[in-house]
Amino acid sequence: MFRRRITLVLALFALVMALAALLAAASLAVTERQVLRGRVASDIATGFIQLSAQKQRLRTWVAQMQQGAHADSGARAELLAAMQGTLQRLKVLTQQAIELDGSAEAREEHLRRRETLVVLERSLAALAQAVDRVRPLEPGADAPQAWAALSRVFDMPQGHDVRRLIAENIARETAAVQRERAAADVTLAWVRWLWLGAAAIVSVSAMAVALHFGRALHRPLQQLSEGARALQAGRLGHRIALTGQDEFAEVAGSVNALAAELEQHRERESAQRQRLEVQVDTRTRELADALASLHQADAQRRRLFADISHELRTPTTVIRGEAEITLRGRDKPASEYKEALSRIVSTARQLGAVIDDLLAMARSDIDSLSLVREPVDLDELAAEALAQAGVLAARQGVRLGEPPERTGHHLVAGDPLRLRQLLGVLLDNATRYSRAGDRVDITLEAEPTDLRVTVHDQGIGIPVHELPQVFDRHFRGAQARRHSPDGSGLGLSIARALARAHGGQLELHSNDAGTRAVLTLPRLAAQPQDTA
Incomplete structure (x- = not known):
């Protein structure tokens, strides 16, 4: 009509x-x-x-x-x-x-x-x-x-x-x-x-035409609009009350039939969804547990491989360097061979300790490693670390400073192997990120309750915006990657963990003149000497 x-x-x-x-x-x-x-x-x-x-x-x-x-x-x-x-x-x-x-x-x-x-x-x-x-x-x-x-x-x-x-x-x-x-x-x-x-x-x-059709269309269009809003809101029980033989009555009948069919589908879908939700929840918990186990195992495996590649590089380099220097040139006195072998044995012992640590890290984390605490003279430990770093320094063309004077008052309670490992990481970083002709120094300063060890270099430095991230695992700045592409970004993370395990802390300060690594450890009072 x-x-x-x-x-x-x-x-x-x-x-x-x-x-x-x-x-x-x-x-x-x-x-x-x-x-x-x-x-x-x-x-x-x-x-x-x-x-x-x-x-x-x-x-x-x-x-x-x-x-x-x-x-x-x-x-x-x-x-x-x-x-x-x-x-x-x-x-x-x-x-x-x-x-x-x-x-x-x-x-x-x-x-x-x-x-x-x-x-x-x-x-x-x-x-x-x-x-x-x-x-x-x-x-x-x-x-x-x-x-x-x-x-x-x-x-x-x-x-x-x-x-x-x-x-x-x-x-x-x-x-x-x-x-x-x-x-x-x-x-x-x-x-x-x-x-x-x-x-x-x-x-x-x-x-006149607009007024006529406006009056004629107002009521059916309003009812159809209300029915559409009801369907949009999810009220599938709503029915449009239009009767007659015109087009609007036909549309209303179609919409009502559609609403009835949708209501039946919703009831069936709701029952099926409830059953599926129960199954999905059960399966999701099982998969989440399995995924967490896999992530943990994968993370441990990745950390183990990364730490092995990092921690074994420096000791093996020192051992190979000592052997090459000893075997190079003419025959040397037996005392030089003994000293070289002693350094090799010490480095091999450190390498064994590193391997033990890496195996322990494979089971847990470095923060949970146990320490064998004993009085340690950091003057002597710093001299040994400088001697081990000499091979890499010679290869890089970097000058190492003189060992600290042995005063007998720079004592801490700690694990000597792991403290030597910690100082080795700091000296290795300072040497590796210095240019030929630069100088690396290590100094010790006693305070009333703490002992401060400072490793200072004249190298490439660290940008200010990268300092908060240098202790993150696998982080290496753009400048560091350009200078030494073969690093893994684990050394400082392990060094800070070792410092905390000894009750101390490790900080880095850097500017255009180089980088200072400051290690602070609780100081141990000097032991009284026996009198004859």
Whole structure:
């Protein structure tokens, strides 16, 4: 029902638009024709005015010629040509005026205009012949008589009063221009009222149609919208109460059937979802436990491999370096061999301890390693660490400072192997990230309760924004990677863990002049010496 009514209204609107288009085309044609008539009338009036002005300029030229003043013959030819051109243009405009307005009232006016143009054309030909014969006046000639003869040539050629004829045509054409303007105003007013009336009729009709369909569509559309919002909100029990035989009743029936089917699907889906949730929860807990175990095992494996590659590199490098230096060159005294073997044995012992630590790390973490605590003289331990670092320093071209003076008062309670490992990491980093010719120093400073060990280098330094991350596992800054690509980023992490295991702390300070690693350990009071 609504479809038929809407189709009928659309067809009526299409018909109205077609009629409006035809009306627009007709009014446009009438208006355009009226505007053209006014333009042609104005151009004809202007042509007669121009012809009068050109005739007056030609008269002035002839007067100058008679008085003996300078008068260019080219100007005479231009003025005659201009007058001839104006007459031709007036002929064309007259023909256009006849084509635009062929009424009986205008036919007499067109005839008089044609007759005037014929007379003017003949007068212009006679005037051209007379002007060609004009010469300067002879001395003693009668000037007034010459001027009178000149006036007769210009005003009464062939017995026609050209001046009065042009003036009458100017007056008549000016009146015609005013008449055409008035007619154009009337036409425009007629077109304006016509379109205002048509617009009013269309507007009233559109408002009436909109009001009718608005009232007819309000209730069914509102009920359909409420039903759609209910479905969107999940209220599948809502039903649209529309009855009848129209299209809205059909849509309401389809929506109600869809809601009923969705409600049945929801009930089945809810039961299935509850069963699946129970199964998923059980399976998820099992998978989470298995995944946590796998992650833990994988993390331990990765840390073990990384720590092995890092911790075994330095001792094996020291052992190989000691052996190469000992075997190089000529034979050496037995004492040098013994010293080299002693250092190799000490480093091998340290390597064994490192392997034990790595195996322990594979089972747990470095923070849980047990320490064999005993009094340790850090002066002696620092000297041994410097001796072990000598091989890498020689290879890098780095100068090592002198060992600290042995005072006997720099004692701590700790595991000597792990403390040597800790100092070895600090010296290894300082040497590895220094340039050839740089210097690495180790100093000890006793405080009332602590002992401070400082490893200072003149190397590449650490950017300020990277300092908070240097103790993270596997972290290596961009500058460090460029200088030494083979690092693993584990040394400082292990060193800090060892420092904490001994009850101390490790800090790093860096600037353009190098890096300072400051190790602080609880100080052990000096042991009293036995007296003989």
